[in-house]
Each structure stands twice: as C-alpha cells, then as structure tokens.
Amino acid sequence: MIVEDLLSSTGKDLKASEIRELLKLTQDPDVISFAGGLPNPLTFPIPEVKEIIDSIIEERGKVMLQYGTTEGARSLRRVLLDRLSSKDGIRADMDNIMILSGSQQGLYLLGMIMLDPGDVIITEAPTYVGAITAFRPFRPTFVTVKMDDEGMDTHLLEETVKRLKAEGKRIKFIYSIPTFQNPAGITMSLERRKHLMEIAREHDLMVVEDNPYGDLRFSGEPVPHLKALDTDDRVLYFGTFSKILAPGFRIAFAVGNAEVMKKLVLGKQAVDLCTNSFGQHVAMEYIRRGYLDKHLPKIVEFYRRKRDIMLEAMEEHFPSEAMWTRPDGGMFLWVTLPEKINTKEMFIKAVERKVAYVHGAAFFPDGSGTNTMRINFTYPTDEQIVEGIKRLASVIKEELRS
Amino acid sequence: MIVEDLLSSTGKDLKASEIRELLKLTQDPDVISFAGGLPNPLTFPIPEVKEIIDSIIEERGKVMLQYGTTEGARSLRRVLLDRLSSKDGIRADMDNIMILSGSQQGLYLLGMIMLDPGDVIITEAPTYVGAITAFRPFRPTFVTVKMDDEGMDTHLLEETVKRLKAEGKRIKFIYSIPTFQNPAGITMSLERRKHLMEIAREHDLMVVEDNPYGDLRFSGEPVPHLKALDTDDRVLYFGTFSKILAPGFRIAFAVGNAEVMKKLVLGKQAVDLCTNSFGQHVAMEYIRRGYLDKHLPKIVEFYRRKRDIMLEAMEEHFPSEAMWTRPDGGMFLWVTLPEKINTKEMFIKAVERKVAYVHGAAFFPDGSGTNTMRINFTYPTDEQIVEGIKRLASVIKEELRS
Numbered sequence: 001m002i003v004e005d006l007l008s009s010t011g012k013d014l015k016a017s018e019i020r021e022l023l024k025l026t027q028d029p030d031v032i033s034f035a036g037g038l039p040n041p042l043t044f045p046i047p048e049v050k051e052i053i054d055s056i057i058e059e060r061g062k063v064m065l066q067y068g069t070t071e072g073a074r075s076l077r078r079v080l081l082d083r084l085s086s087k088d089g090i091r092a093d094m095d096n097i098m099i100l101s102g103s104q105q106g107l108y109l110l111g112m113i114m115l116d117p118g119d120v121i122i123t124e125a126p127t128y129v130g131a132i133t134a135f136r137p138f139r140p141t142f143v144t145v146k147m148d149d150e151g152m153d154t155h156l157l158e159e160t161v162k163r164l165k166a167e168g169k170r171i172k173f174i175y176s177i178p179t180f181q182n183p184a185g186i187t188m189s190l191e192r193r194k195h196l197m198e199i200a201r202e203h204d205l206m207v208v209e210d211n212p213y214g215d216l217r218f219s220g221e222p223v224p225h226l227k228a229l230d231t232d233d234r235v236l237y238f239g240t241f242s243k244i245l246a247p248g249f250r251i252a253f254a255v256g257n258a259e260v261m262k263k264l265v266l267g268k269q270a271v272d273l274c275t276n277s278f279g280q281h282v283a284m285e286y287i288r289r290g291y292l293d294k295h296l297p298k299i300v301e302f303y304r305r306k307r308d309i310m311l312e313a314m315e316e317h318f319p320s321e322a323m324w325t326r327p328d329g330g331m332f333l334w335v336t337l338p339e340k341i342n343t344k345e346m347f348i349k350a351v352e353r354k355v356a357y358v359h360g361a362a363f364f365p366d367g368s369g370t371n372t373m374r375i376n377f378t379y380p381t382d383e384q385i386v387e388g389i390k391r392l393a394s395v396i397k398e399e400l401r402s
Numbered sequence: 403m404i405v406e407d408l409l410s411s412t413g414k415d416l417k418a419s420e421i422r423e424l425l426k427l428t429q430d431p432d433v434i435s436f437a438g439g440l441p442n443p444l445t446f447p448i449p450e451v452k453e454i455i456d457s458i459i460e461e462r463g464k465v466m467l468q469y470g471t472t473e474g475a476r477s478l479r480r481v482l483l484d485r486l487s488s489k490d491g492i493r494a495d496m497d498n499i500m501i502l503s504g505s506q507q508g509l510y511l512l513g514m515i516m517l518d519p520g521d522v523i524i525t526e527a528p529t530y531v532g533a534i535t536a537f538r539p540f541r542p543t544f545v546t547v548k549m550d551d552e553g554m555d556t557h558l559l560e561e562t563v564k565r566l567k568a569e570g571k572r573i574k575f576i577y578s579i580p581t582f583q584n585p586a587g588i589t590m591s592l593e594r595r596k597h598l599m600e601i602a603r604e605h606d607l608m609v610v611e612d613n614p615y616g617d618l619r620f621s622g623e624p625v626p627h628l629k630a631l632d633t634d635d636r637v638l639y640f641g642t643f644s645k646i647l648a649p650g651f652r653i654a655f656a657v658g659n660a661e662v663m664k665k666l667v668l669g670k671q672a673v674d675l676c677t678n679s680f681g682q683h684v685a686m687e688y689i690r691r692g693y694l695d696k697h698l699p700k701i702v703e704f705y706r707r708k709r710d711i712m713l714e715a716m717e718e719h720f721p722s723e724a725m726w727t728r729p730d731g732g733m734f735l736w737v738t739l740p741e742k743i744n745t746k747e748m749f750i751k752a753v754e755r756k757v758a759y760v761h762g763a764a765f766f767p768d769g770s771g772t773n774t775m776r777i778n779f780t781y782p783t784d785e786q787i788v789e790g791i792k793r794l795a796s797v798i799k800e801e802l803r804s
Contacts, residue, residue: 001606001636003661006574008540011515014668041464049467050459057452062443065451065648101503101652105674112539113413133672137514138410172408204403234403246467248679250503259405266416270535272507276678277650 010137019129019362022347026356032388034375035356037182037331040306043299044246045291052285060281068277070269072099072253076284080239080253083287088214089228090237095258098265101275103212103238103252107134109267110208110236113260114172115140120164122174124152126334126363126372128182128210131175140172142365149325151178151188154195161203173206173236178226180213180330183363183374187328190223197229206260207235213330215244215296218304220328233257241283243331244296249279303331303378306385310377313386317393321400324375331378334360336371337396343373346399355391412539421531421764424749428758434790436777437758439584439733442708445701446648447693454687462683470679472671474501474655478686482641482655485689490616491630492639497660500667503677505614505640505654509536511669512610512638515662516574517542522566524576526554528736528765528774530584530612533577542574544767551727553580553590556597563605575608575638580628582615582732585765585776589730592625599631608662609637615732617646617698620706622730635659643685645733646698651681705733705780708787712779715788719795723802726777733780736762738773739798745775748801757793 004012019035026033057064071077077097084090100106107130115121115138123131125144132142143164145157157174164171174196178188188196200207209226227237236256241249254264268274286292307327314324324335335357337343344359360372380388406414421437428435459466473479479499486492502508509532517523517540525533527546534544545566547559559576566573576598580590590598602609611628629639638658643651656666670676688694712735713728720726726737737759739745746761762774782790 001608001634001659003659003665006516006608007665008514008516008518008521011665011669014515014665014672016664016668017671038469041468044463044467046459046463046467049463050456053455053459054452057448057455061446061448061451063650065446065448065650066443067440067644067649101674101678104672108673112410113416114408114410116410119410130675137669137672206403206408232403242469247469248465248467250674250676250678257403257405262418263405263409263413263416266418267413267539269419270416270506270539271510271673272503272652273532274504274652276503276652276681278681279678 013137017133019358023356025351028354031351031354031356032380032384032391033356034377034380034388034392035358036376036379038379039243039247039331040302040378043302045286045295048286048291048295049246049282052282052289056281056285064278064281066277068274068280070265070274072275073277073280073284076280079284079287084255088225090225090255092255096261097253097255098261098268099275099280100252100254101272102242102250103210103240104130104134105268105271106238106252106254106264107131107210109264109271111135111138111140112267113263119172120169121172122157122160123365124176124181126183126360126369127175127365128177129362131210132365144365147181147184147186149186150192151181151186152176152192152196154192154199157196158199161199161205165203171205173208174200175208175210176226177210179211179223180216180327182213182330183332183358183360184334185325185327185330185332187220187223193223193226193229197226200234201232205234209235209237211238212240212243214239216300216303216331217329218300218307227255236260244292244299245283245286249276249282251275251279251283306377306382309382310375310385310389313389317390319393319397319400322396331376333375333377335373335375338400339371341396341399342370344370346395349399350392350395353391353395355388355395357392415539419535421760425758427753430756433753433756433758434782434786434793435758436779436782436790436794437760438778438781440781441645441649441733442704442780445704447688447697450688450693450697451648451684454684454691458683458687466680466683468679470676470682472667472676474677475679475682475686478682481686481689486657490627492627492657494657498663499655499657500663500670501677501682502654502656503674504644504652505612505642506532506536507670507673508640508654508656508666509533509612511666511673513537513540513542514669515665521574522571523574524559524562525767526578526583528585528762528771529577529767530579531764533612534767546767549583549586549588551588553583553588553594554578554598556594556601559598560601563601563607567605573607575610576602577610577612578628579612581613581625582618582729584615584732585734585760585762586736587727587729587732587734589622589625595625595628595631599628602636603634607636611637611639613640614642614645616641618702618705618733619731620702620709629657638662646694646701647685647688651678651684653677653681653685708779708784711784712777712787712791715791719792721795721799721802724798733778735777735779737775737777740802741773743798743801744772746772748797751801752794752797755793755797757790757797759794
C-alpha cells in the first residue's frame with residue numbers, strides 16, 4: 001500500500017511546518033526559548049478548577065460527561081453573552097454564539113464554509129501563523145496589509161480593497177487580531193478601527209476579529225473591539241478561554257451573524273460533533289462564580305512584570321540598530337533588525353548560544369519579513385528572560401558585525 | 403452582507419441533517435425515544451472520574467491544563483498501546499497512534515487527507531451516518547455493499563472491487579464497523595473478516611475499521627479485529643473512550659500506518675491543534691488504575707439487560723411481518739419491515755403515538771432502505787423500553803393494515 005498514492009491533493013499539500021521543525025532544535029533544556037506561544041502554567045487557577053469540579057461533578061456529572069449539542073452548552077453560551085454585553089459592549093443573542101474546540105477550530109471552520117481556491121482574504125502582515133495553517137487547505141489567496149504602531153494601515157487597506165475589486169477578485173473577509181496582535185504585539189488604535197469598519201461597510205466586506213489576548217491588558221486604555229463597533233452584523237468575533245483559564249480544556253467561542261453561525265455549526269457537526277462538555281461546564285462555572293474576574297488581575301500582573309523585565313533587558317543589551325514593539329498586553333513582542341540580517345539563518349547561531357525565537361518570515365504568508373522575529377515573554381522565568389535577552393543581544397551584535 | 407454570496411461550495415452544500423430535524427419532534431418529554439445514539443449516563447463512572455481528578459490535578463495540573471502535542475499525550479498513547487496489545491492482539495508503536503477529539507474527527511481528517519471529489523469509498527449498507535457526514539464535504543462516491551447476518555457480504559465486495567477497478571475508478575478505502583455495527587447491530591464473522599483482508603491484500607486496498615462498541619459484548623465469543631488480522635499495515639483502526647468511559651471528554655484514537663498517521667496529525671494541526679489535555683489525562687488514569695477493567699463489566703451487564711428486555715418485548719408485541727437483528731453487543735438493533743412500509747412517513751405517526759426511532763434510509767448513502775429503522779436500547783429506562791416497543795408495535799400493525 002503506497003500511502004502517497006492514496007492521498008488527496010490536500011493530503012499531499014500538508015507539510016510539517018518549518019517552525020515546528022526548527023523548534024525541535026530547542027528541546028535542549030539549556031536553551032532559553034522565547035519561541036513558544038504558551039501561557040505560563042503558573043497562571044493556571046488549579047485550586048479554583050479543582051473546587052469547581054468537586055462541587056459540580058456529582059450533581060451534574062451526567063451532563064458534563066455526556067455528548068453536548070454542536071452549538072455548545074446553553075448555560076455557557078448564556079454566561080458568555082452576559083459577559084460580552086457587560087464587559088465588552090458586544091450585544092448578541094443565543095443564535096449568534098457557538099462554542100468551539102479552540103479558536104483554531106473556528107478559523108478552520110470559517111475556511112471550510114467560506115473559502116474556495118483563489119478566494120481572497122486580507123490579513124495583517126505579519127499575521128497569526130495558525131490562521132495561515134487553518135486557511136491554507138482551502139487554497140485562498142492571501143493579500144496582506146502592513147502594520148505600523150497603530151495597527152493595520154487602513155489607508156493601505158482601502159487602496160488594496162479598491163485594487164482587488166477593480167481586478168474582479170472575490171474578497172471573502174478581512175482577518176485581523178486588532179488587540180495585542182500575534183505576532184507583532186501591536187494594538188490597533190480606535191481611529192483605525194473605525195476606519196476599518198467604515199471600509200468594510202462601504203465595500204460590504206465581512207470582518208473576522210480574532211481576540212485571544214484582549215483580557216490581558218497591562219497598560220494603556222482599553223479600545224473597543226471591532227465587534228463592539230459593528231452596526232450591521234458583519235464582524236465574526238473569536239474569543240477563547242485558553243489565556244484566561246487554561247488551554248487544556250480547548251474551549252473557545254465564536255460570535256456573529258446567525259446565518260454564518262448556522263453554517264459553522266453544520267461544519268462542526270462533520271468535523272467533531274461537539275466540544276467536550278466537561279470543559280464547557282468548568283469554564284461556565286469559572287465565570288459564573290466570579291473566579292475569572294478575581295483571577296484575571298493576577299494573570300495580568302504576572303505577565304506585566306515579565307514584559308517589563310524583558311523590555312528593560314532589551315533597552316540595556318540590544319544594539320541601537322534593533323527596533324522592537326512595546327506591547328500593552330498579550331504574550332509577544334516583535335523585533336525588527338537591519339535588512340541585511342536574515343533571522344532564519346541567525347536562528348541556528350542563536351540555538352548554539354542557547355536562546356531561541358521564531359523567525360518573522362513564518363508570519364508572512366508571502367515569506368517576507370526576513371529581518372524580523374517574534375519573542376514570547378509569558379513562558380520563561382524572570383531570570384531566563386534577562387539571561388536569554390543577553391544571549392540574543394550578543395548573537396545579534398555578532399551578526400551585525402559580520 | 404449577503405452570507406450566501408460569501409459561502410464556499412462546501413459551505414453552500416452543508417445542510418441541516420434530516421435526522422436532526424426529525425429528532426426535534428421528539429423533544430416532548432412524553433415521547434419515548436429509541437432514536438438517539440447516546441450512552442446511558444447511569445453507566446458513567448462519576449466517582450472514579452472524581453477520584454482521578456482529585457488525586458492528580460494538584461501534581462499534574464500544569465500539564466493537564468496546558469496545550470498538548472497534536473499527536474496526543476505520550477502517556478495516554480503508551481497506555482493504549484499496551485492495552486491494544488494485551489487485550490486486542492493489535493501491535494503498534496508510538497508512531498502508529500494518535501489521539502483524536504472523538505472518532506468523528508478521525509473520520510473527517512481521513513476524508514481531508516485522502517478524498518478528492520469522485521474518489522470511491524466502499525461502505526456497508528447501511529452505514530454510520532456520522533461517517534457519511536464526515537466524508538461528504540470531500541465529495542467522494544459512496545459505493546455500498548449489503549450485509550447479512552455475518553456482516554458485509556465479502557463475495558459481493560470482491561465483485562464490486564473488480565467492477566470498480568475495471569471501470570478505472572480510484573478506490574481510496576473500505577470503511578467498516580465490523581463489530582456490533584451501527585446501525586445494524588450485526589457482527590462480521592471471522593471467516594468474512596479473513597476474506598475481507600484477503601481482498602484488501604489482493605487488490606492493495608486500505609481498510610478503515612471503526613470500532614466504537616467492541617468492548618460492549620453481551621453474548622457470543624469475541625472475534626478478532628480486522629486490525630489484529632492485518633499483516634501489512636493497511637488497516638486504520640479507530641477506537642474511543644465515549645462508550646467505555648464517557649463521551650463528554652471527547653477522547654478517541656487512531657492506530658495505523660505511520661505515514662498515514664503523520665498526515666492525519668498535520669491535518670489535525672490545521673483543524674484544532676490538539677485534543678484537550680485534561681480529558682486525555684483522566685482517560686489515561688482510568689486505564690492505568692484498572693478502573694476501566696473494573697467498570698466495563700458493569701456497563702456490559704447494564705446494557706445486556708436492556709437489550710434482553712427489548713428483544714423480549716419485540717417478540718411479544720411486534721407483528722410477524724417484522725424482522726430484526728439480535729445484536730451480541732453495542733447500542734442498536736435494526737428492524738426490517740415489509741417493503742410497502744416507508745419508515746420515514748411512518749415516523750410522524752409514531753411521534754403522535756409518543757415513540758421515536760431513526761428511519762433507515764438515513765444510513766444509506768443512496769437513500770435506499772426505506773422500509774428499515776434503527777432502534778437504540780441503551781438510553782431508555784427498562785419501563786420505557788417495554789412501553790415504547792408496545793407503542794411502536796401498534797403503529798407498525800396499523801401501518802400494515804392500511
């Protein structure tokens with residue numbers, strides 16, 4: 001049986017991601033890794049999770065351990081709708097929300113229901129690598145719009161949309177991570193958000209707002225979500241428990257247009273029937289009992305401290321030719337080096353010096369951004385941050401000299 | 403924004419399943435439903451689950467609540483490999499096994515990596531409706547082979563394979579639920595299993611063995627799995643915790659060819675990154691501590707009793723024109739009525755009489771089997787089984803007279 005002969009065109013196209021292959025080099029415990037995208041397990045509310053399970057499993061075990069509906073548990077959706085309304089200014093009804101097995105699933109299902117080969121999607125450059133992985137099996141054309149300190153350059157977005165329309169292209173949606181962007185750590189300004197929504201209305205475009213980090217704000221004033229500025233139900237919003245409770249339950253949610261939601265639910269029926277009920281009930285109680293609101297400031301404080309330690313170390317050790325973002329929240333910052341430096345080539349040298357990052361080109365659908373890198377500050381210890389930044393600085397300085 | 407205009411061809415094709423629409427009619431609490439496919443929650447080992455979580459969450463919380471690898475937790479895969487080897491005669495290594503978010507996900511991923519439009523898959527008729535849902539987005543051609551009391555008619559299978567090959571068709575795999583089949587409740591005989599494997603070897607075909615119910619044997623002698631008869635790694639085997647622990651964790655697994663496994667893992671990376679770690683650790687401990695082996699006989703006894711009550715009630719009340727299977731295990735039995743009866747049309751009358759089933763045509767990719775129905779015996783109470791069978795018998799008798 002020759003497996004290659006049995007594969008579909010999609011099966012043939014699926015290749016091990018270059019990042020994952022590179023990350024295998026960082027398994028050495030002496031390597032300080034800024035490459036991952038994991039929440040720090042010290043932020044997991046283990047006592048709260050234990051208490052929740054202990055107190056509900058006997059009474060509710062028959063439901064928590066059973067299949068659930070594809071849309072997700074009504075009780076969790078209800079609690080989320082209340083929170084979205086009170087905290088995020090997002091108003092929606094039960095037929096506008098569904099539970100997902102992680103946001104990644106939402107991105108994949110969106111690709112499944114919307115993307116035919118050649119359809120255009122517009123993303124920020126750089127953008128979330130998992131979104132590229134989720135959309136790619138459907139063979140869309142990625143068109144990117146660059147960012148500056150205020151997020152996606154919406155004037156460029158407008159030009160791009162006009163150009164694509166003039167070329168007769170089908171734009172399926174604009175995909176954005178407006179708050180504490182992964183990988184760039186940038187937050188889109190209110191003015192830009194309004195402009196983006198204006199463009200979407202004028203050109204009748206759908207907008208996908210991916211918001212995994214929105215609750216992790218360390219500094220600066222909150223900016224309204226795109227979904228909160230959405231007057232005519234064109235924003236599909238993804239939220240998740242992975243960064244405010246724990247990723248290990250795989251509980252996320254989508255909020256948006258009821259017709260889109262119906263199709264996503266039908267897609268999910270084919271893909272995995274339903275999200276695990278157990279995790280949904282824990283997540284529901286985590287909000288309902290007020291544990292999220294009590295615990296979130298601790299996560300924020302924990303990560304703020306790490307961001308500050310990293311920024312301080314970078315100020316002290318990085319060469320003046322390097323530039324980096326100063327995120328108000330989230331998990332990542334973004335470093336831009338002089339153009340002559342190729343961060344993918346430099347990666348091997350960095351690993352030899354026992355420090356790792358993700359080279360920036362991985363976040364550009366077109367492979368550009370070869371002089372950039374993503375650095376995570378949530379996972380390493382305080383000491384690892386300082387030592388790792390020192391090591392990385394010396395690798396960069398050496399590269400600049402050569 | 404007109405959602406219809408944004409949909410992909412797959413998005414447009416996704417339609418609410420007829421079964422689900424019909425099942426909405428059975429929400430009335432007075433309706434006795436034999437339609438569902440749910441394990442009985444009285445079989446859930448709630449005290450064991452509570453004990454496991456209580457005893458491991460403090461020590462292992464940082465892992466149980468974190469992202470896992472796409473392949474699944476090594477500890478769970480190890481424990482499963484040991485069990486497959488000792489109980490099921492299936493020998494495999496770490497690169498032959500992956501964890502899934504339910505078997506449904508395995509079926510979908512298989513479709514994703516193997517099926518291009520028009521590719522042929524061979525299934526039993528009737529077959530699992532979830533498999534039809536999982537494969538359909540990839541637009542394969544379903545070719546069915548009918549069953550008798552010994553399972554799939556393998557002589558017919560052989561003819562079918564020869565015919566398809568002569569026609570130049572690409573057969574991607576044979577999909578079978580050989581043990582306590584859903585929906586028919588039939589178990590394939592050893593002779594047929596051997597014949598199926600011979601055919602697969604001779605024509606170099608891949609075989610997919612879906613085995614959700616294999617551990618739920620009430621009577622008769624165990625028959626080796628197709629995977630246990632597999633001498634050259636052509637069987638892809640799906641197993642699940644949904645029926646022996648609980649569906650609410652969404653933990654299943656695939657065992658097979660390492661190259662196939664690699665592609666399934668890459669597909670899963672796009673689809674949901676990883677299966678929930680929490681459930682994986684509970685499932686692992688459930689086996690490791692011997693709770694599965696202790697608990698399984700209780701589930702089997704509980705379901706055997708229900709099967710016997712149902713068969714007895716059917717003997718007593720069903721008209722002589724009806725025929726049905728007598729399953730040695732699993733969750734379903736299958737009723738065949740005279741051809742003039744259309745069970746889909748009869749369904750409305752049944753619901754008026756406060757009893758429900760699934761009409762058989764739903765399990766035939768070509769919509770045949772209009773005089774058949776699937777009946778579940780695991781979910782209703784003993785009293786509901788007797789009363790429901792009485793009601794169903796009178797609906798059938800009435801239909802026969804009209």
